[in-house]
Amino acid sequence: MEKVIIDPVTRIEGHLRVEVTLDGGRVKEARTSGTLFRGFEIILKGRDPRDASQITQRVCGVCPIAHATASVFALDQAFGLEDKIPSNARIIRNLILGSNLLQSNILHFYHLAGLDFVDLTRLARYEGENASLRTLREFLAGGNSSPFLPRYEGDYRLGDKANEELASHYLLALEVRRKAHEMLAIFGGKMPHNVGTVAGGVTENPTVDKISSFLWRVNEIRQFIDNVYLGDVMRIVEKYEDYLEMGASGCQFLSYGAFNLDRDAIDKTRGSRLYEQGLADPALKLKALEPERITEQVRNSWYENGTTNRHPSRADTVPSENKSGAYSWLKAPRYDGEPCEVGPLARLMVGYSWGHSPVQNLVEKSLAAMKLKLPALQSCLGRHLARALDAKLVADAMAEWVVELKPGDPVYVPYELPDEAEGMGLSEAPRGSVGHWIRIRRGVIDNYQLVVPTTWNASPRDDSNKPGPMEKALEGIKVKDSRNPLEVVRIIRSFDPCLACAVHFVTPKGRELKIFRIR
Amino acid sequence: MKVKRQPVIWLQGAGCTGCSISIMNSVSPSIKNLLLDEVVPGSLLQLVFHPTLMAASGEVCIEVMLDAREKKEGSYILVMEGSIPTARGGIFGTVGEKKGEPVTILSRFVNLARGSLAIIAVGDCAAFGGIPAARPNPTGCKGAKDVLEHEKIDVPLINIPGCPPHPDWFVGTVAHILLYGLMSPDDLDELNRPKAFYGQLIHENCPRRPYFDEGKFARQLGEEGCLYELGCKGPFTYADCPLRHWNGGVNWVIGAGSPCLGCTEPSFPDIAGPFYKKISDWEKLKPPLK
Numbered sequence: 001m002e003k004v005i006i007d008p009v010t011r012i013e014g015h016l017r018v019e020v021t022l023d024g025g026r027v028k029e030a031r032t033s034g035t036l037f038r039g040f041e042i043i044l045k046g047r048d049p050r051d052a053s054q055i056t057q058r059v060c061g062v063c064p065i066a067h068a069t070a071s072v073f074a075l076d077q078a079f080g081l082e083d084k085i086p087s088n089a090r091i092i093r094n095l096i097l098g099s100n101l102l103q104s105n106i107l108h109f110y111h112l113a114g115l116d117f118v119d120l121t122r123l124a125r126y127e128g129e130n131a132s133l134r135t136l137r138e139f140l141a142g143g144n145s146s147p148f149l150p151r152y153e154g155d156y157r158l159g160d161k162a163n164e165e166l167a168s169h170y171l172l173a174l175e176v177r178r179k180a181h182e183m184l185a186i187f188g189g190k191m192p193h194n195v196g197t198v199a200g201g202v203t204e205n206p207t208v209d210k211i212s213s214f215l216w217r218v219n220e221i222r223q224f225i226d227n228v229y230l231g232d233v234m235r236i237v238e239k240y241e242d243y244l245e246m247g248a249s250g251c252q253f254l255s256y257g258a259f260n261l262d263r264d265a266i267d268k269t270r271g272s273r274l275y276e277q278g279l280a281d282p283a284l285k286l287k288a289l290e291p292e293r294i295t296e297q298v299r300n301s302w303y304e305n306g307t308t309n310r311h312p313s314r315a316d317t318v319p320s321e322n323k324s325g326a327y328s329w330l331k332a333p334r335y336d337g338e339p340c341e342v343g344p345l346a347r348l349m350v351g352y353s354w355g356h357s358p359v360q361n362l363v364e365k366s367l368a369a370m371k372l373k374l375p376a377l378q379s380c381l382g383r384h385l386a387r388a389l390d391a392k393l394v395a396d397a398m399a400e401w402v403v404e405l406k407p408g409d410p411v412y413v414p415y416e417l418p419d420e421a422e423g424m425g426l427s428e429a430p431r432g433s434v435g436h437w438i439r440i441r442r443g444v445i446d447n448y449q450l451v452v453p454t455t456w457n458a459s460p461r462d463d464s465n466k467p468g469p470m471e472k473a474l475e476g477i478k479v480k481d482s483r484n485p486l487e488v489v490r491i492i493r494s495f496d497p498c499l500a501c502a503v504h505f506v507t508p509k510g511r512e513l514k515i516f517r518i519r
Numbered sequence: 520m521k522v523k524r525q526p527v528i529w530l531q532g533a534g535c536t537g538c539s540i541s542i543m544n545s546v547s548p549s550i551k552n553l554l555l556d557e558v559v560p561g562s563l564l565q566l567v568f569h570p571t572l573m574a575a576s577g578e579v580c581i582e583v584m585l586d587a588r589e590k591k592e593g594s595y596i597l598v599m600e601g602s603i604p605t606a607r608g609g610i611f612g613t614v615g616e617k618k619g620e621p622v623t624i625l626s627r628f629v630n631l632a633r634g635s636l637a638i639i640a641v642g643d644c645a646a647f648g649g650i651p652a653a654r655p656n657p658t659g660c661k662g663a664k665d666v667l668e669h670e671k672i673d674v675p676l677i678n679i680p681g682c683p684p685h686p687d688w689f690v691g692t693v694a695h696i697l698l699y700g701l702m703s704p705d706d707l708d709e710l711n712r713p714k715a716f717y718g719q720l721i722h723e724n725c726p727r728r729p730y731f732d733e734g735k736f737a738r739q740l741g742e743e744g745c746l747y748e749l750g751c752k753g754p755f756t757y758a759d760c761p762l763r764h765w766n767g768g769v770n771w772v773i774g775a776g777s778p779c780l781g782c783t784e785p786s787f788p789d790i791a792g793p794f795y796k797k798i799s800d801w802e803k804l805k806p807p808l809k
């Protein structure tokens with residue numbers, strides 16, 4: 001038996017540590033943990049409820065918009081505005097959410113996960129004419145290889161041509177993701193941490209110049225997705241085909257649904273959306289979502305066992321730092337007692353199971369073009385493919401939504417701050433389902449709870465010792481070289497983990513440094 | 520001409536990575552230029568360590584950091600992003616380990632700061648504590664300056680606050696260092712911010728200022744008028760957003776109809792909040808100095 005510890009896992013958002021136990025070169029057991037705690041739930045207490053949409057964005061600089069969105073949904077509900085949000089505001093919120101999804105998915109594929117597959121260092125021998133690549137060559141030739149070297153060595157399989165093209169797209173994608181943020185700022189004011197999405201609607205009025213400037217930008221990004229991004233994923237798939245068979249979590253898929261479409265009500269269980277809401281098992285049997293069935297279990301987390309299996313709105317966080325057998329600061333969220341995988345793949349699987357036509361059409365068409373079958377998506381590279389399709393679906397829809405805006409119509413409804421109220425906001429971050437629950441007492445925040453995508457995906461074992469999706473995805477994986485555990489980091493990154501989100505909502509008390517680590 | 524390589528170690532503490540993402544939004548130079556090209560003639564940045572961008576993981580990347588600390592002592596710039604948890608010895612944030620024990624961000628920062636040429640604290644978190652240090656500051660988070668003073672480390676410090684800061688503020692500061700050397704105390708205000716970017720109040724340059732002067736105030740979000748009554752913190756916030764605009768110049772906070780949140784000030788977010796409520800305590804907010 002051999003233990004491999006990866007700390008920190010870089011090219012993700014936040015601070016993550018992974019420990020795998022190898023037995024005969026295969027992963028016997030995997031344990032993931034976050035190594036930073038900021039205490040957002042504690043910080044939010046006692047504040048003006050409206051500040052939640054700004055403060056919670058600072059949970060994560062890569063997907064602040066998902067928090068802004070879930071947060072304003074929770075506030076709208078608490079303020080009694082759910083069915084009063086004007087159309088313009090609904091659309092602009094969708095455009096802001098979509099813009100950031102595009103930048104996040106592109107950033108993830110090219111800049112965070114890409115270097116696990118693409119060999120930038122080989123460009124030191126580049127002989128072609130591409131100006132960007134020549135710059136890269138000069139850069140490497142100057143003996144300067146950071147931040148691209150060192151890295152895990154070994155299995156980089158792309159041929160020279162594909163490798164060169166992907167390297168040049170790594171550089172091109174830096175510009176494209178930046179443009180997605182520029183597009184977002186048209187209605188969101190600035191990014192990261194937009195100011196447009198607020199309780200009651202949005203702050204920015206649509207005007208024709210903004211609409212057309214948005215439209216042109218989204219079209220440019222659509223071209224990139226169609227002509228570059230999707231093809232690049234395919235090229236990786238061709239050379240790393242075995243990763244279509246590795247890394248399935250075997251868990252059910254969960255999607256809270258996102259991008260409200262036809263009505264101004266943002267009720268979480270009615271209304272039509274681009275992404276449907278629900279759960280689908282790996283065989284794509286569909287269940288409707290009943291948010292009351294979400295609980296958080298703590299048997300293997302450092303919290304009092306008495307607090308286990310509660311709904312987030314009634315959650316209590318009582319640390320029990322020396323609890324034997326526990327190994328994570330993450331709680332284990334469960335739906336009806338079962339772990340769930342969330343993210344682009346889950347959104348597609350749930351949408352597909354609904355028979356929701358845009359999702360089904362896109363998935364079927366793309367799979368046919370690649371001569372792949374549906375189960376192939378449930379894998380390490382399948383997640384990357386799903387993320388690219390997710391970007392395409394959203395970008396194409398955005399180009400239609402933006403022209404539905406009506407200059408001159410309202411973007412905001414005024415409201416009175418309630419003394420006592422409760423609210424729930426459910427939405428989708430680029431990396432999966434995000435839920436916010438707020439309780440207001442005496443006009444200020446009394447309790448605020450967040451259950452975020454990476455808590456679902458990187459959850460530890462639960463009360464009945466079922467591992468979380470990421471841990472399950474790693475089990476049984478063959479690791480060829482334990483000093484260069486590429487297989488492990490590839491599978492972990494395919495989930496696009498965001499640990500900044502996941503571990504910041506707990507109160508470790510009196511925990512000693514040496515106990516803080518995961519064994 | 521021999522190209523000078525300026526090594527940079529970019530450490531992330533208790534933050535959200537938003538500052539890094541903001542720097543990636545830089546237009547001219549682009550992040551590609553910052554990574555690969557001479558930022559100013561004859562000088563390249565050599566980003567030795569950056570957790571979001573670097574290829575390496577785990578021990579491999581910690582070795583890179585320690586190697587640079589040793590071999591480039593006195594010549595590298597330390598960029599700090601995120602706040603530094605100090606409560607209970609800093610156990611709330613760790614990066615990597617040493618002899619099987621996790622190493623705190625606090626001790627990494629102190630160690631790297633001691634060997635650095637200069638420190639750039641990027642973002643409100645690193646400069647003043649920011650969001651993680653907000654009341655009741657459960658993890659004892661501190662900005663770089665507090666930690667440096669406590670540890671008696673005397674290395675030049677430049678603060679580039681903002682949540683996140685505008686990429687130009689960071690890039691401009693780096694360009695200054697590469698072209699003219701370290702900033703002199705005269706270039707900085709009393710909070711160590713470059714005067715070039717933080718020299719004037721938002722309120723001084725705000726296009727809605729005529730409304731303020733006439734007393735025409737917006738009564739709800741989305742309306743024309745000055746946003747003072749809706750909580751705008753522009754009157755005590757130093758930054759050049761109204762002139763520079765954000766994200767390639769497409770918009771900015773007040774431009775999009777939102778009150779300024781005051782995110783370049785040490786009072787963010789505790790005194791600057793509630794964000795959507797009229798300033799009630801001018802005393803605490805440190806009225807305009809200049």
Ligand code: SF4
Binds near residue numbers: 600
């Ligand atoms: S200053 Fe703001 S953007 Fe930067 S790390 Fe802190 S919370 Fe994130």
Ligand code: SF4
Binds near residue numbers: 727729746751
């Ligand atoms: S909107 Fe804010 S910064 Fe602009 S004039 Fe009014 S108070 Fe001043």
